[in-house]
Amino acid sequence: MFIEIIVMYPIQHRAYRPGIDNLLVLLIGGIPIAMPTVLSVTMAIGSHRLSQQGAITKRMTAIEEMAGMDVLCSDKTGTLTLNKLSVDKNLIEVFEKGVTQDQVILMAARASRIENQDAIDTAIVGMLGDPKEARAGIQEIHFLPFNPTDKRTALTYIDSDGKMYRVSKGAPEQILNLAYNKSEIAQKVHIVIDKFAERGFRSLGVAYQDVPDGRKESPGSPWHFVALLPLFDPPRHDSAETIQRALNLGVNVKMITGDQLAIGKETGRRLGMGTNMYPSSALLGQNKDESIADLPVDDLIEKADGFAGVFPEHKYEIVKRLQARKHICGMTGDGVNDAPALKKADIGIAVADATDAARSASDIVLTEPGLSVIISAVLTSRAIFQRMKNYTIYAVSITIRIVLGFMLLALIWEFDFPPFMVLIIAILNDGTIMTISKDRVKPSPLPDSWKLAEIFTTGVVLGGYLAMMTVIFFWAAYKTNFFPRVFHVKSLEKTAQDDFKMLASAVYLQVSTISQALIFVTRSRSWSFVERPGFLLVFAFLVAQLIATLIAVYADWGFTSIKGIGWGWAGIVWLYNIVFYFPLDIIKFFIRYALSGKAWDLVIDQRIAFTRKKHFGKEERELKWAHAQRTLHGLQPPNAKLFPEKAGYNELCQMADEAKRRAEIARLRELHTLKGHVESVVKLKGLDIDTIQQSYTV
DSSP: OOOHHHHOOOIIIHHHHHHHHHHHHHHHHHHOOHHHHHHHHHHHHHHHHHHHTEESSSSHHHOOOHHOEEEEEEETTTTTTTOOOEEEGGOEESEEEEOOHHHHHHHHHHTSSSSSSOOHHHHHHHOOOOOOOOTTTTTTEEEEOOOTTEEEEEEEEEESSSSSEEEEOOOOHHHHBTTTTHHHHHHHHHHHHHHHHHTTTEEEEEEEOOOOOOOOTTTOOOOOEEEEEEEEEOOOOTTHHHHHHHTTOOEEEEEESSSSSHHHHHHHHHHOSSEEEEEEEGTTSSSSOOOGGGGGHHHHHOSSSSEEEHHHHEEEEEEEHHHTTTTOOOOOEEEEEHHHHHHSSSEEOOTTTOOOOHHHOOEESSSSSSHHHHHHHHHHHHHHHHHHHHHHHHHHHHHHHHHHHHHHHHHHOOOOOHHHHHHHIIIIIIHGGGGGGGGOOOOOOOOOOOHHHHHHHHHHHHHHHHHHHHHHHHHHHHHOOHHHHHHOOOOOOOOOOOHHHHHHHHHHHHHHHHHHHHHHHHHSSSOOTOOOOOHHHHHHHHHHHHHHHHHHHHHHHHHTEEEEHHHHHHHHHHHHHHHHTTTTHHHHHHHHHTTOHHHHHHIIOOOOGOOOOGGGGGHHHHHHHHHHHHHTEEEOOOOOTTSHHHHHHHHHHHHHHHHHHHHHHHHHHSSSHHHHHHHHHHHHTTGGGGGGGOOOOO
16 A cells, blocks of 8 residues: 555656545455454354264364364273273182172172262172162261272261171272281282283272271271272274274374273273373383383373373373474363363363363363264364365455555556445455355365465465456456457447446456455365365355346446446456466466475476376375385385385375374384284283294384
């Protein structure tokens, strides 16, 4: 605007009113007034779509962040597993003489709630023939509910003989700490716990004590460690497939569990997410293996498949360190103590049946259990984000084309375009473009984000091209007789006032149609006529441009200085726009490749933009890249024909650049992962590790 003011008044000596009109054209066209509305509507409709999939969005911007999420820290119980525990009575390990397995189950049931049960209580009480047996023949005096600190429940009761007892069940370590003979039985208890853990079983300790003085506040006599019960929580039927989908989408899933390390590794092995897991003490630099002794904690967290024995404060530390490494981190949680980690995470996710505190601290609340809901939400979020990015590139391009195009017309030929017609363009084009919020799009295969350099470079170049199209059209219609000579229409080369009115109508139609057609270019990754847009978007375009064409053909509005140009000139404008529309896709390809830093390699060697293969041969390149990764990690023998020629090597390099996140995930499957698989098989099959050759090839 400053340049136009300098040229119009001191140099061209234009009148005051026409100069103000020209400035209004730049002001109206240079502000993307529809952008806040379009982006808000897109996120609102997307949020509704997420709620239908079982993910309620509390913060709109969480949709953008979920589209860019590359690490998901997930609970095991209830998210990766069914949280439907079962107990095998035959595997119960009894430590107290004279106590049978049935008596152990009865003691554990007495230390359980009869109503408002959690998963463990449900499993234990369900072992009884009748749940009423848990309170039969006793008088309940006091029940101690589970809490994260004590990690146990307890019941004080009076039996039929009038004697008072106290029975407790909970985490084995907590129950073992109560026992009077802890030093004598600790080693055996740990052996049994490890044996259960190797098979994927959680251990539940049971203990009891006499309360001779008959008062519930009494500390009672020494505790007797009675038994260990094996609890099995089977993985969800879709967890393994969902984790594979997450890896394919560039999202690294880390298991964060409070269970034992062996249980976490066994669950990770079953789900195919790796066994490269560590105890929570490793987060403090303690209890590290020799192979990771020199590995910094930040690197350890980044490369690990998960952590076991985790407390809420560890979750917060994991999120904090991942964010310091520039990862977009999601965290699931359900308890009160998970609230700080959920608040710290980029995307805090409260799972189904989470506490009010966890829901309050989260950004997304799940109404259905399981990891598949989260991965579906990631795909939907990426689709929403893709629509927003498509429109943003479109808005930047149109802003540049309006400002640059009309400024050049005003400065070169002193052409005064009516400000009212710019307003009509904004109402028709920007109003109907809101249908992009329900457009058909392909979500990004990798975490996506606002790449401002790509967005603004694409917008500026496309906008500059459209502006030059308008300038060339104006010159051809105003200064030459090309169109009248070829198409036999009325000439607009004279400078009479009526001809300027008709020229304004022609310029209006040219700007309106090609501007809105640009959305089909910005919304597609390939050729715009190959990727089918949504019905509403096409319908809105046709309606808007039909109205624009009728205005240009028939309108004779003296108040805004336009006059109908007839169907002949309207057809010429449409033909001109169609011809110059096709180079937009080629320009888009060259911008994208130029920004990749390997423009000529991509265009000449690969010829991706001009291939007939589906998705430009992307699937073939991904298979080659995956094969190379498996070979590098010793998971597949090398193929001598993997790199037959230079073009294949360039394709692999490009695929690696486009899939940096996948390369990082593949590197996680190194020595520890492979070694963990071997050890799991050895333990599961009961083989003698000494008879197996101790060498791992990576």
